[in-house]
Structure formats: C-alpha cells, structure tokens
Amino acid sequence: MRTHSAALTGVAVASILALTACSGGGESVDLDGTTDSSSESSSEGASGATVIAAIAGEPDQLDPNNTSAYFSFQVLENVFDNLVEPDENLEMQPALAESWELSDDQLTWTFHLREGVTWHDGTDFTAGDVAYTYNRIMDEELANAWRFSAVESVEAPDDSTVVITVTQPSPNLLSSIGGFKGLGIVQEANVTSGEIQTAPIGTGPFSVTEYVSGDHISLAANEDYWGGEPEVAGVEFRFISEPSTALAALQNGEIDWTDNIPPQQVADLEGDDALVLGVEPSNDYWYFALNQDVEPFDDVRVRQAIAYAVDREAIVQAVSYGTAKENQLAIPQTSAWYTAYDEYNYDLERAQELLDEAGVSDLEIDFMATSDYPESSTAAQVLASSLEDLGITVTIRTPDFATWLDEQGSGNWDALMLGWLGNIDPDDFYYAQHHSEGGSNFQGYSNPDVDALLDSGRVETDEAARAEIYAEAATMIADDASYIYLYNPAIIQAWSPDLEGYVARSDAAIRFHDVSLAD
C-alpha cells in the first residue's frame, strides 16, 4: 500500500511537471540564433573565456534613453557609447566623437565623428543617429530631457558631423552628454521596432545576445569595436540580489566579479587571497534635509542646530563599517571641484545654544527614510539618537521607495535622507537641488544669492572662475543648511584574481572592455 501513496504523490508531481513542459521553458530570448545555451557560457568562447558578473538586481529595460535603473546602466555601460566619455579621473575624452570645437560665441559645438564605426547589426553608424537620439530625448520628453535644457537644436549636416546649438554658453555640455549612459547613442530602427527594450543594438565593445528574464543577460564581444576587440569572449551578467549569495558564488568560483558585497564583511575580505577587493571613493553622496516649508525648520538656526548634532563618524561606521568618507559638502575630496568645509563638526553645546536662540524646545521630527535603501534607516537611527540628546523626539518612518517619492513630492515630512548618484559636473550637484526653481528642491530652499551664483556657474566658461563660483555657492548652501551633507559612500567591488585589467571607478561605471580572464 505504500506504493499507492507514492503513486498519488507521483500523479501530483507529474501533473506539475507536465505544466512545466507545456510552458516549454521558453524563457530565453535568443536574439541572433547563434548563442549557445547559457549553461555553457562559463566555458571557453571564440577568443577567450566569458566573464560572469553578478549584479544586485535586474535591469528594468535596456533602452538607455528610457530607463533610470542603475542595474540597466551597469549592463549598458558595455553596450552603448556616448559622443564623449569620462576617463578614470572623470575628464571627458573622445568616444564616438573624435574631436570637437566650440564657436567663439560659445553657442555652437561642432563634433567630428569617428570614421568606420558600425552598429552591432553591421550597419554604419552616422551623425544622423546622434541627431536622432538627442532629438528623441528632447521631443519625447524622456526622463533625461532636462540635460538638454540649454540646447536649441541638434543637427547632422553630413554623416560625420554633429552640430549642437545652445541658447547660452554651456560649459557642462560635455559632461551632460558624456557623463551618463542615459545619453547613449541609439539606432533609430532599433527604437522604432521596439526591440531596443530587450534586444538593444549599440556600438559598444559588447553586444547583447541573450536576455533571460530574472536570471541573466549575456553579452558577446564586438570584434569590430572601434576601440579594439575585447580580450574576453563575452560577459554574462547574473542577477543575484542577496549579497551573501553573491559573495558565496564568488568564493566558490561560480562568478568572476560582483559589486554586491555585504559591507560588514569588507574588513574580513581585505585579507582574503581568493579575491581582489576594490574599494574606491565615489562621487555619490548622502544627505539629510529638513523641510523648510514647515515650522520651525524655516528658521536657519534650527537647521544649523541640527547640523551640529550630526555625528558623521558614528553614521559612517554604522552604515558602511568605515568604508564611506565623511563629508560636509556634496563633492568628494578626490574631485577637481572639491571645496574644503568643516563648519558642522559634532558639537551638541553649540546646537543647544542655537535652539535656545531660536526659542525652540520639545521639538518633534517626522523623519522619512526608506526601506529600499537600508543605509538610510540605519543612519536615521544614529541621527535620532544624537538628536535625542538635544531633547528632540524623532519618529522614523521607512516606507518603500515608491511611497517615499510620493511623500517627498507632497511635502508630507519634516526630515528625510537620501543619496544622489553619478554626478560629475558641479551643476549636477547643486542646481536642481538648491536653486529656487530647481526640479529637485523638495526641501523648499530659496536664497537669491545662491540662485544668482548657480545661474552664473552654468554659463561661466573660464574654469577657474567657475570653480570659485561653485565653491562660494556650496559654502552658502551648507551655511544655510539647505542640505546637511553626511558622507560620500565607497564603491565596493570584488573579483577573482583571474580577472586581470579590471579597474574599479569612482563613477561606478563597470567596464569589461580591457579585462582578460586567466584560465
């Protein structure tokens, strides 16, 4: 009779397996019909091995102009090119544009394109593609349209020339179009067919060959790449959201690279010969802001008092186990645009004095962190405990990020915390966040002097003068405690010692063009 019960189980299981078989396991999108099964991808390719890289999440889509997801850009960094691109010091270098010149009135940028560049499908890349891409972003009001706010027109007078006309001198144009893959050059046919979202065609060092929803994306080396054929046969990006699993997979040799490392393990990993650890200070920053449309945070003394009560060292230890770098302004020390500032060192006495001056006591703060960025809830707890020493009661809310964004927009908060990612030009660090008309000025900051400085910084073409403008603006913003800056997080990546030539970059761009993989 035991067989009877086994048979019943068998029926149930068989019907489920039949269901599996019906749906055919047809999850792979075989884009060119030449790719082998993904299980083979760790073996030798045509010209070397395939790098297996684990990223912490799945791209939402692969149209660079349309996505805002970091996981998309991690992959697309290797697939698309921009006109210009940042080097490791974040200086703009030629990419699809070989050279460029600026007219005397600073209003016309002429880019000369590299000859002989082809798309992954073999067709020729031309200036028309560049004009198409930029006009698409502006005409369709895509998320990155704000980067072209000063652009009047983009034209392609011939196949190898692109002319961008701006309404005012725009010294940050190069970093606007080159600093971010969201401005990557796309192919019109690929866009109009709609295939770009899952099967993008770029001009970059690798082409997308297979996308298995929820599991991985495979890239193959582009042998016609203008920058030279990559040494590895391809890259497979696997989506592993749990950091300890990603680390186990790296230690186990299943993957060659990951940026999904549990921060509390970084200290232990430093002595681990089985992997290479890259800890690089980043251009990202985390800030804390008080809602200036709400009393008493409209009083600068109250904001300053709170700024003095921030124990940055404790926060950095708690959120990053010491890997992040404390900072009192947005731009990190490693940048050419860095400004020294250390006014708000932890000083509870000064904080209390300021609160007394403002006549504020028994303050209650509704602090909005978000559960999707756990460091914000951790930092919020550290902040709350410092503020309690001043008799301030802090209530921490941690909605998910979608709700958080809604609440931020509706002004329903006293304090919040978040980070900004991937900025290069100082205009990116300050204008949207602190100009009275800035699109991301949710804290309601308004200072006419800062507005004037930020407006002039946008059009100042002399670099030294521009640096002075931003140093002044940044200092005023910090003095007014529009944002209370906390730290610049570190980029933490780890890879196998067999992966040679990989460089961890401060802009978190993951590039596999120059790597090789020893057997």
Added chain:
Amino acid sequence: MSRILGHPVVAFLARRIVYSAIVLLGVMVVTFALVQLVPGDPVRIALGTRYTPEAYDALRAASGLDRPLPQQFLSYLGGVLTGDLGVSFRDGQAVAVTLMDRLPATVSLAAVGLLIAMLISVPLGIWAALHEGRISDAAIRIGSQFGVSIPDFWLGMLLITLFSVTLGWFPSSGYIPISQSVGGWAHQVALPGLTVGLVAGAIMTRYIRAAVLEVVDMSYVRTARSKGLPRHTVTFRHIVRNALVPVLTIAGIQLATILGGVIVVEVVFAWPGLGRLVYDAVLMRDYSLIQGAVLLIAALFLLVNLIVDVLYAIIDPRIRLS
C-alpha cells in the same frame, strides 16, 4: 451526447470551471482596487529622482494612467478576456509573456520542494503516530518543530555555506531550464528545492502525524485489530489509506503556498520565479504585472484544488464529485 454531459465528472468539471471564472473575476476586481489604493506612483518610480514635469506628463499619458479608473478597469478586463494581460510598465513587454517565462522556474521549484517534503513527512509522520509517546515520536516531533521554526532564509544560507562554499557540490545560485538540460536543472534546483522541501516537510510531518493519530483511534481500526489482521495490513490498508485525505489536503495547501511564491528562497538562490517577480513588480508599482501575476497565481491555486478534489474521489470512492 447528453450522456457525456450528464456524466458526474463532466458535470463536476463544468461546475468548477464556472465557479473558477467567478472567483477569478473577483480576484481581478479586488487586485485592481488594491493596486489603486497602494500609495506610490509608477511614473515617478520609472523616471527616477530627477525629471521635468513635461516628462512626467508625457509618460503618464503614454501609459494610459491619465484615463479615468472605470475606463482603465474595463479595458483591462476586455484585454484579459481576449488573453491580453497588458504590457508591463517596467520593460514594455507583454505581461503574459513575462509570466510564462517565469512560470517554469516556479513550478519546478515547487514540484521538487513538494516531492522532498512528501519524502520526508509521509514516512516520519506515519512512524511518529504509530509510535506515539515513544522516543522516536519525541525525536520526530522535536525535529519537525525545529524545522518549522528555522527561517528559510537562514536555512538557505546554511546550505549554501555547506554544499557550495565548503564542499563545492552544488551551485549557490542560478537556474537552468529542464528543457535545456535535465542534469543541469537538477544540479541547480537541489539546494533551493531542499530548502523549500525541508521547511514544508517539517510542517507536513506534524499534520500527517495528527491525521494518522486520529484514524488510529477509530472504531474500525480497533475492529480490524481485534479480528486479528496482521499488523502491517491494519497499518496500511486501514490507517494510512484513511489518513490520506487530510494528507492530500495539506499537500495541496503547501503546494499552493509554494506556487504563490517562496520569495525569500527565490531571493537567496537568485531563482527566477514568480515570487521575486511579484516582489519587484510591487516595488516598481508595475500595475499590469502585479494584476497579471496575482491572476495567474489564483488560477494555479484553483487548478491545484481541482486536482486535489479529483484525487479525493480516487482515494475514497465515498467522496462524491459534487
């Protein structure tokens, strides 16, 4: 013809299909309403933290979210009736395609998990019940209590540490479709399947023990024993057979639970199943994908229930298909 239609099985199935359709319609209404009530704007999420108001309006209009709610629901309903579950906000792909991509991974994990759970729980549960009060019963009860209390997250990490990192026997993550390579699939599914199976098996052991114990006390078992029937005949023909109905019920519920998404296990093992898809869809406020996934899970739930009901009738002819 009328004979076929009048057949109890056909009539039963017809009734169940009508019933299922009503349930699914209810699921659609409730899901649509709940999705609207959840705070968080999909357009804002899709655009990131920095964009112009024009970009916001353009995307909202393009995705149809600016239309009145009744109109949105009717067009959704109309789509579902024609087999169109809509387009994902996230990647612009047809929701039906995405769900079918993910279904095999979930179904195969659920099948392996349930199989392992049955292999553990059926013998242990019966053994414990037949040895009630003895040391082996106590050991099984403590073991299953332990299994029920272990967080699946922790168990998964433990298995990875032991079998992937230390022993190197099984991969820690990833998925290979069974259609591509049976061996590769089995290798990949081993650890997540074991995690699901151990947890579900621990729960089921307790239920099976209780179900068998109930039968042991029945008068027909005492009668059978007093007739002098051999011990194993009593055990299997009378006790186990009669305990199968509750066992089947709990197995069906467990299977439905697993199909509905073992999110944590899927996250730990980077398993591309429905659980993680739904989780991501909720975070992204991807309305169509959430609605489609809930509908699919509800349909699977109904299907499992139907199979369980048919199996009842096979085990115990006294249970009618009604």
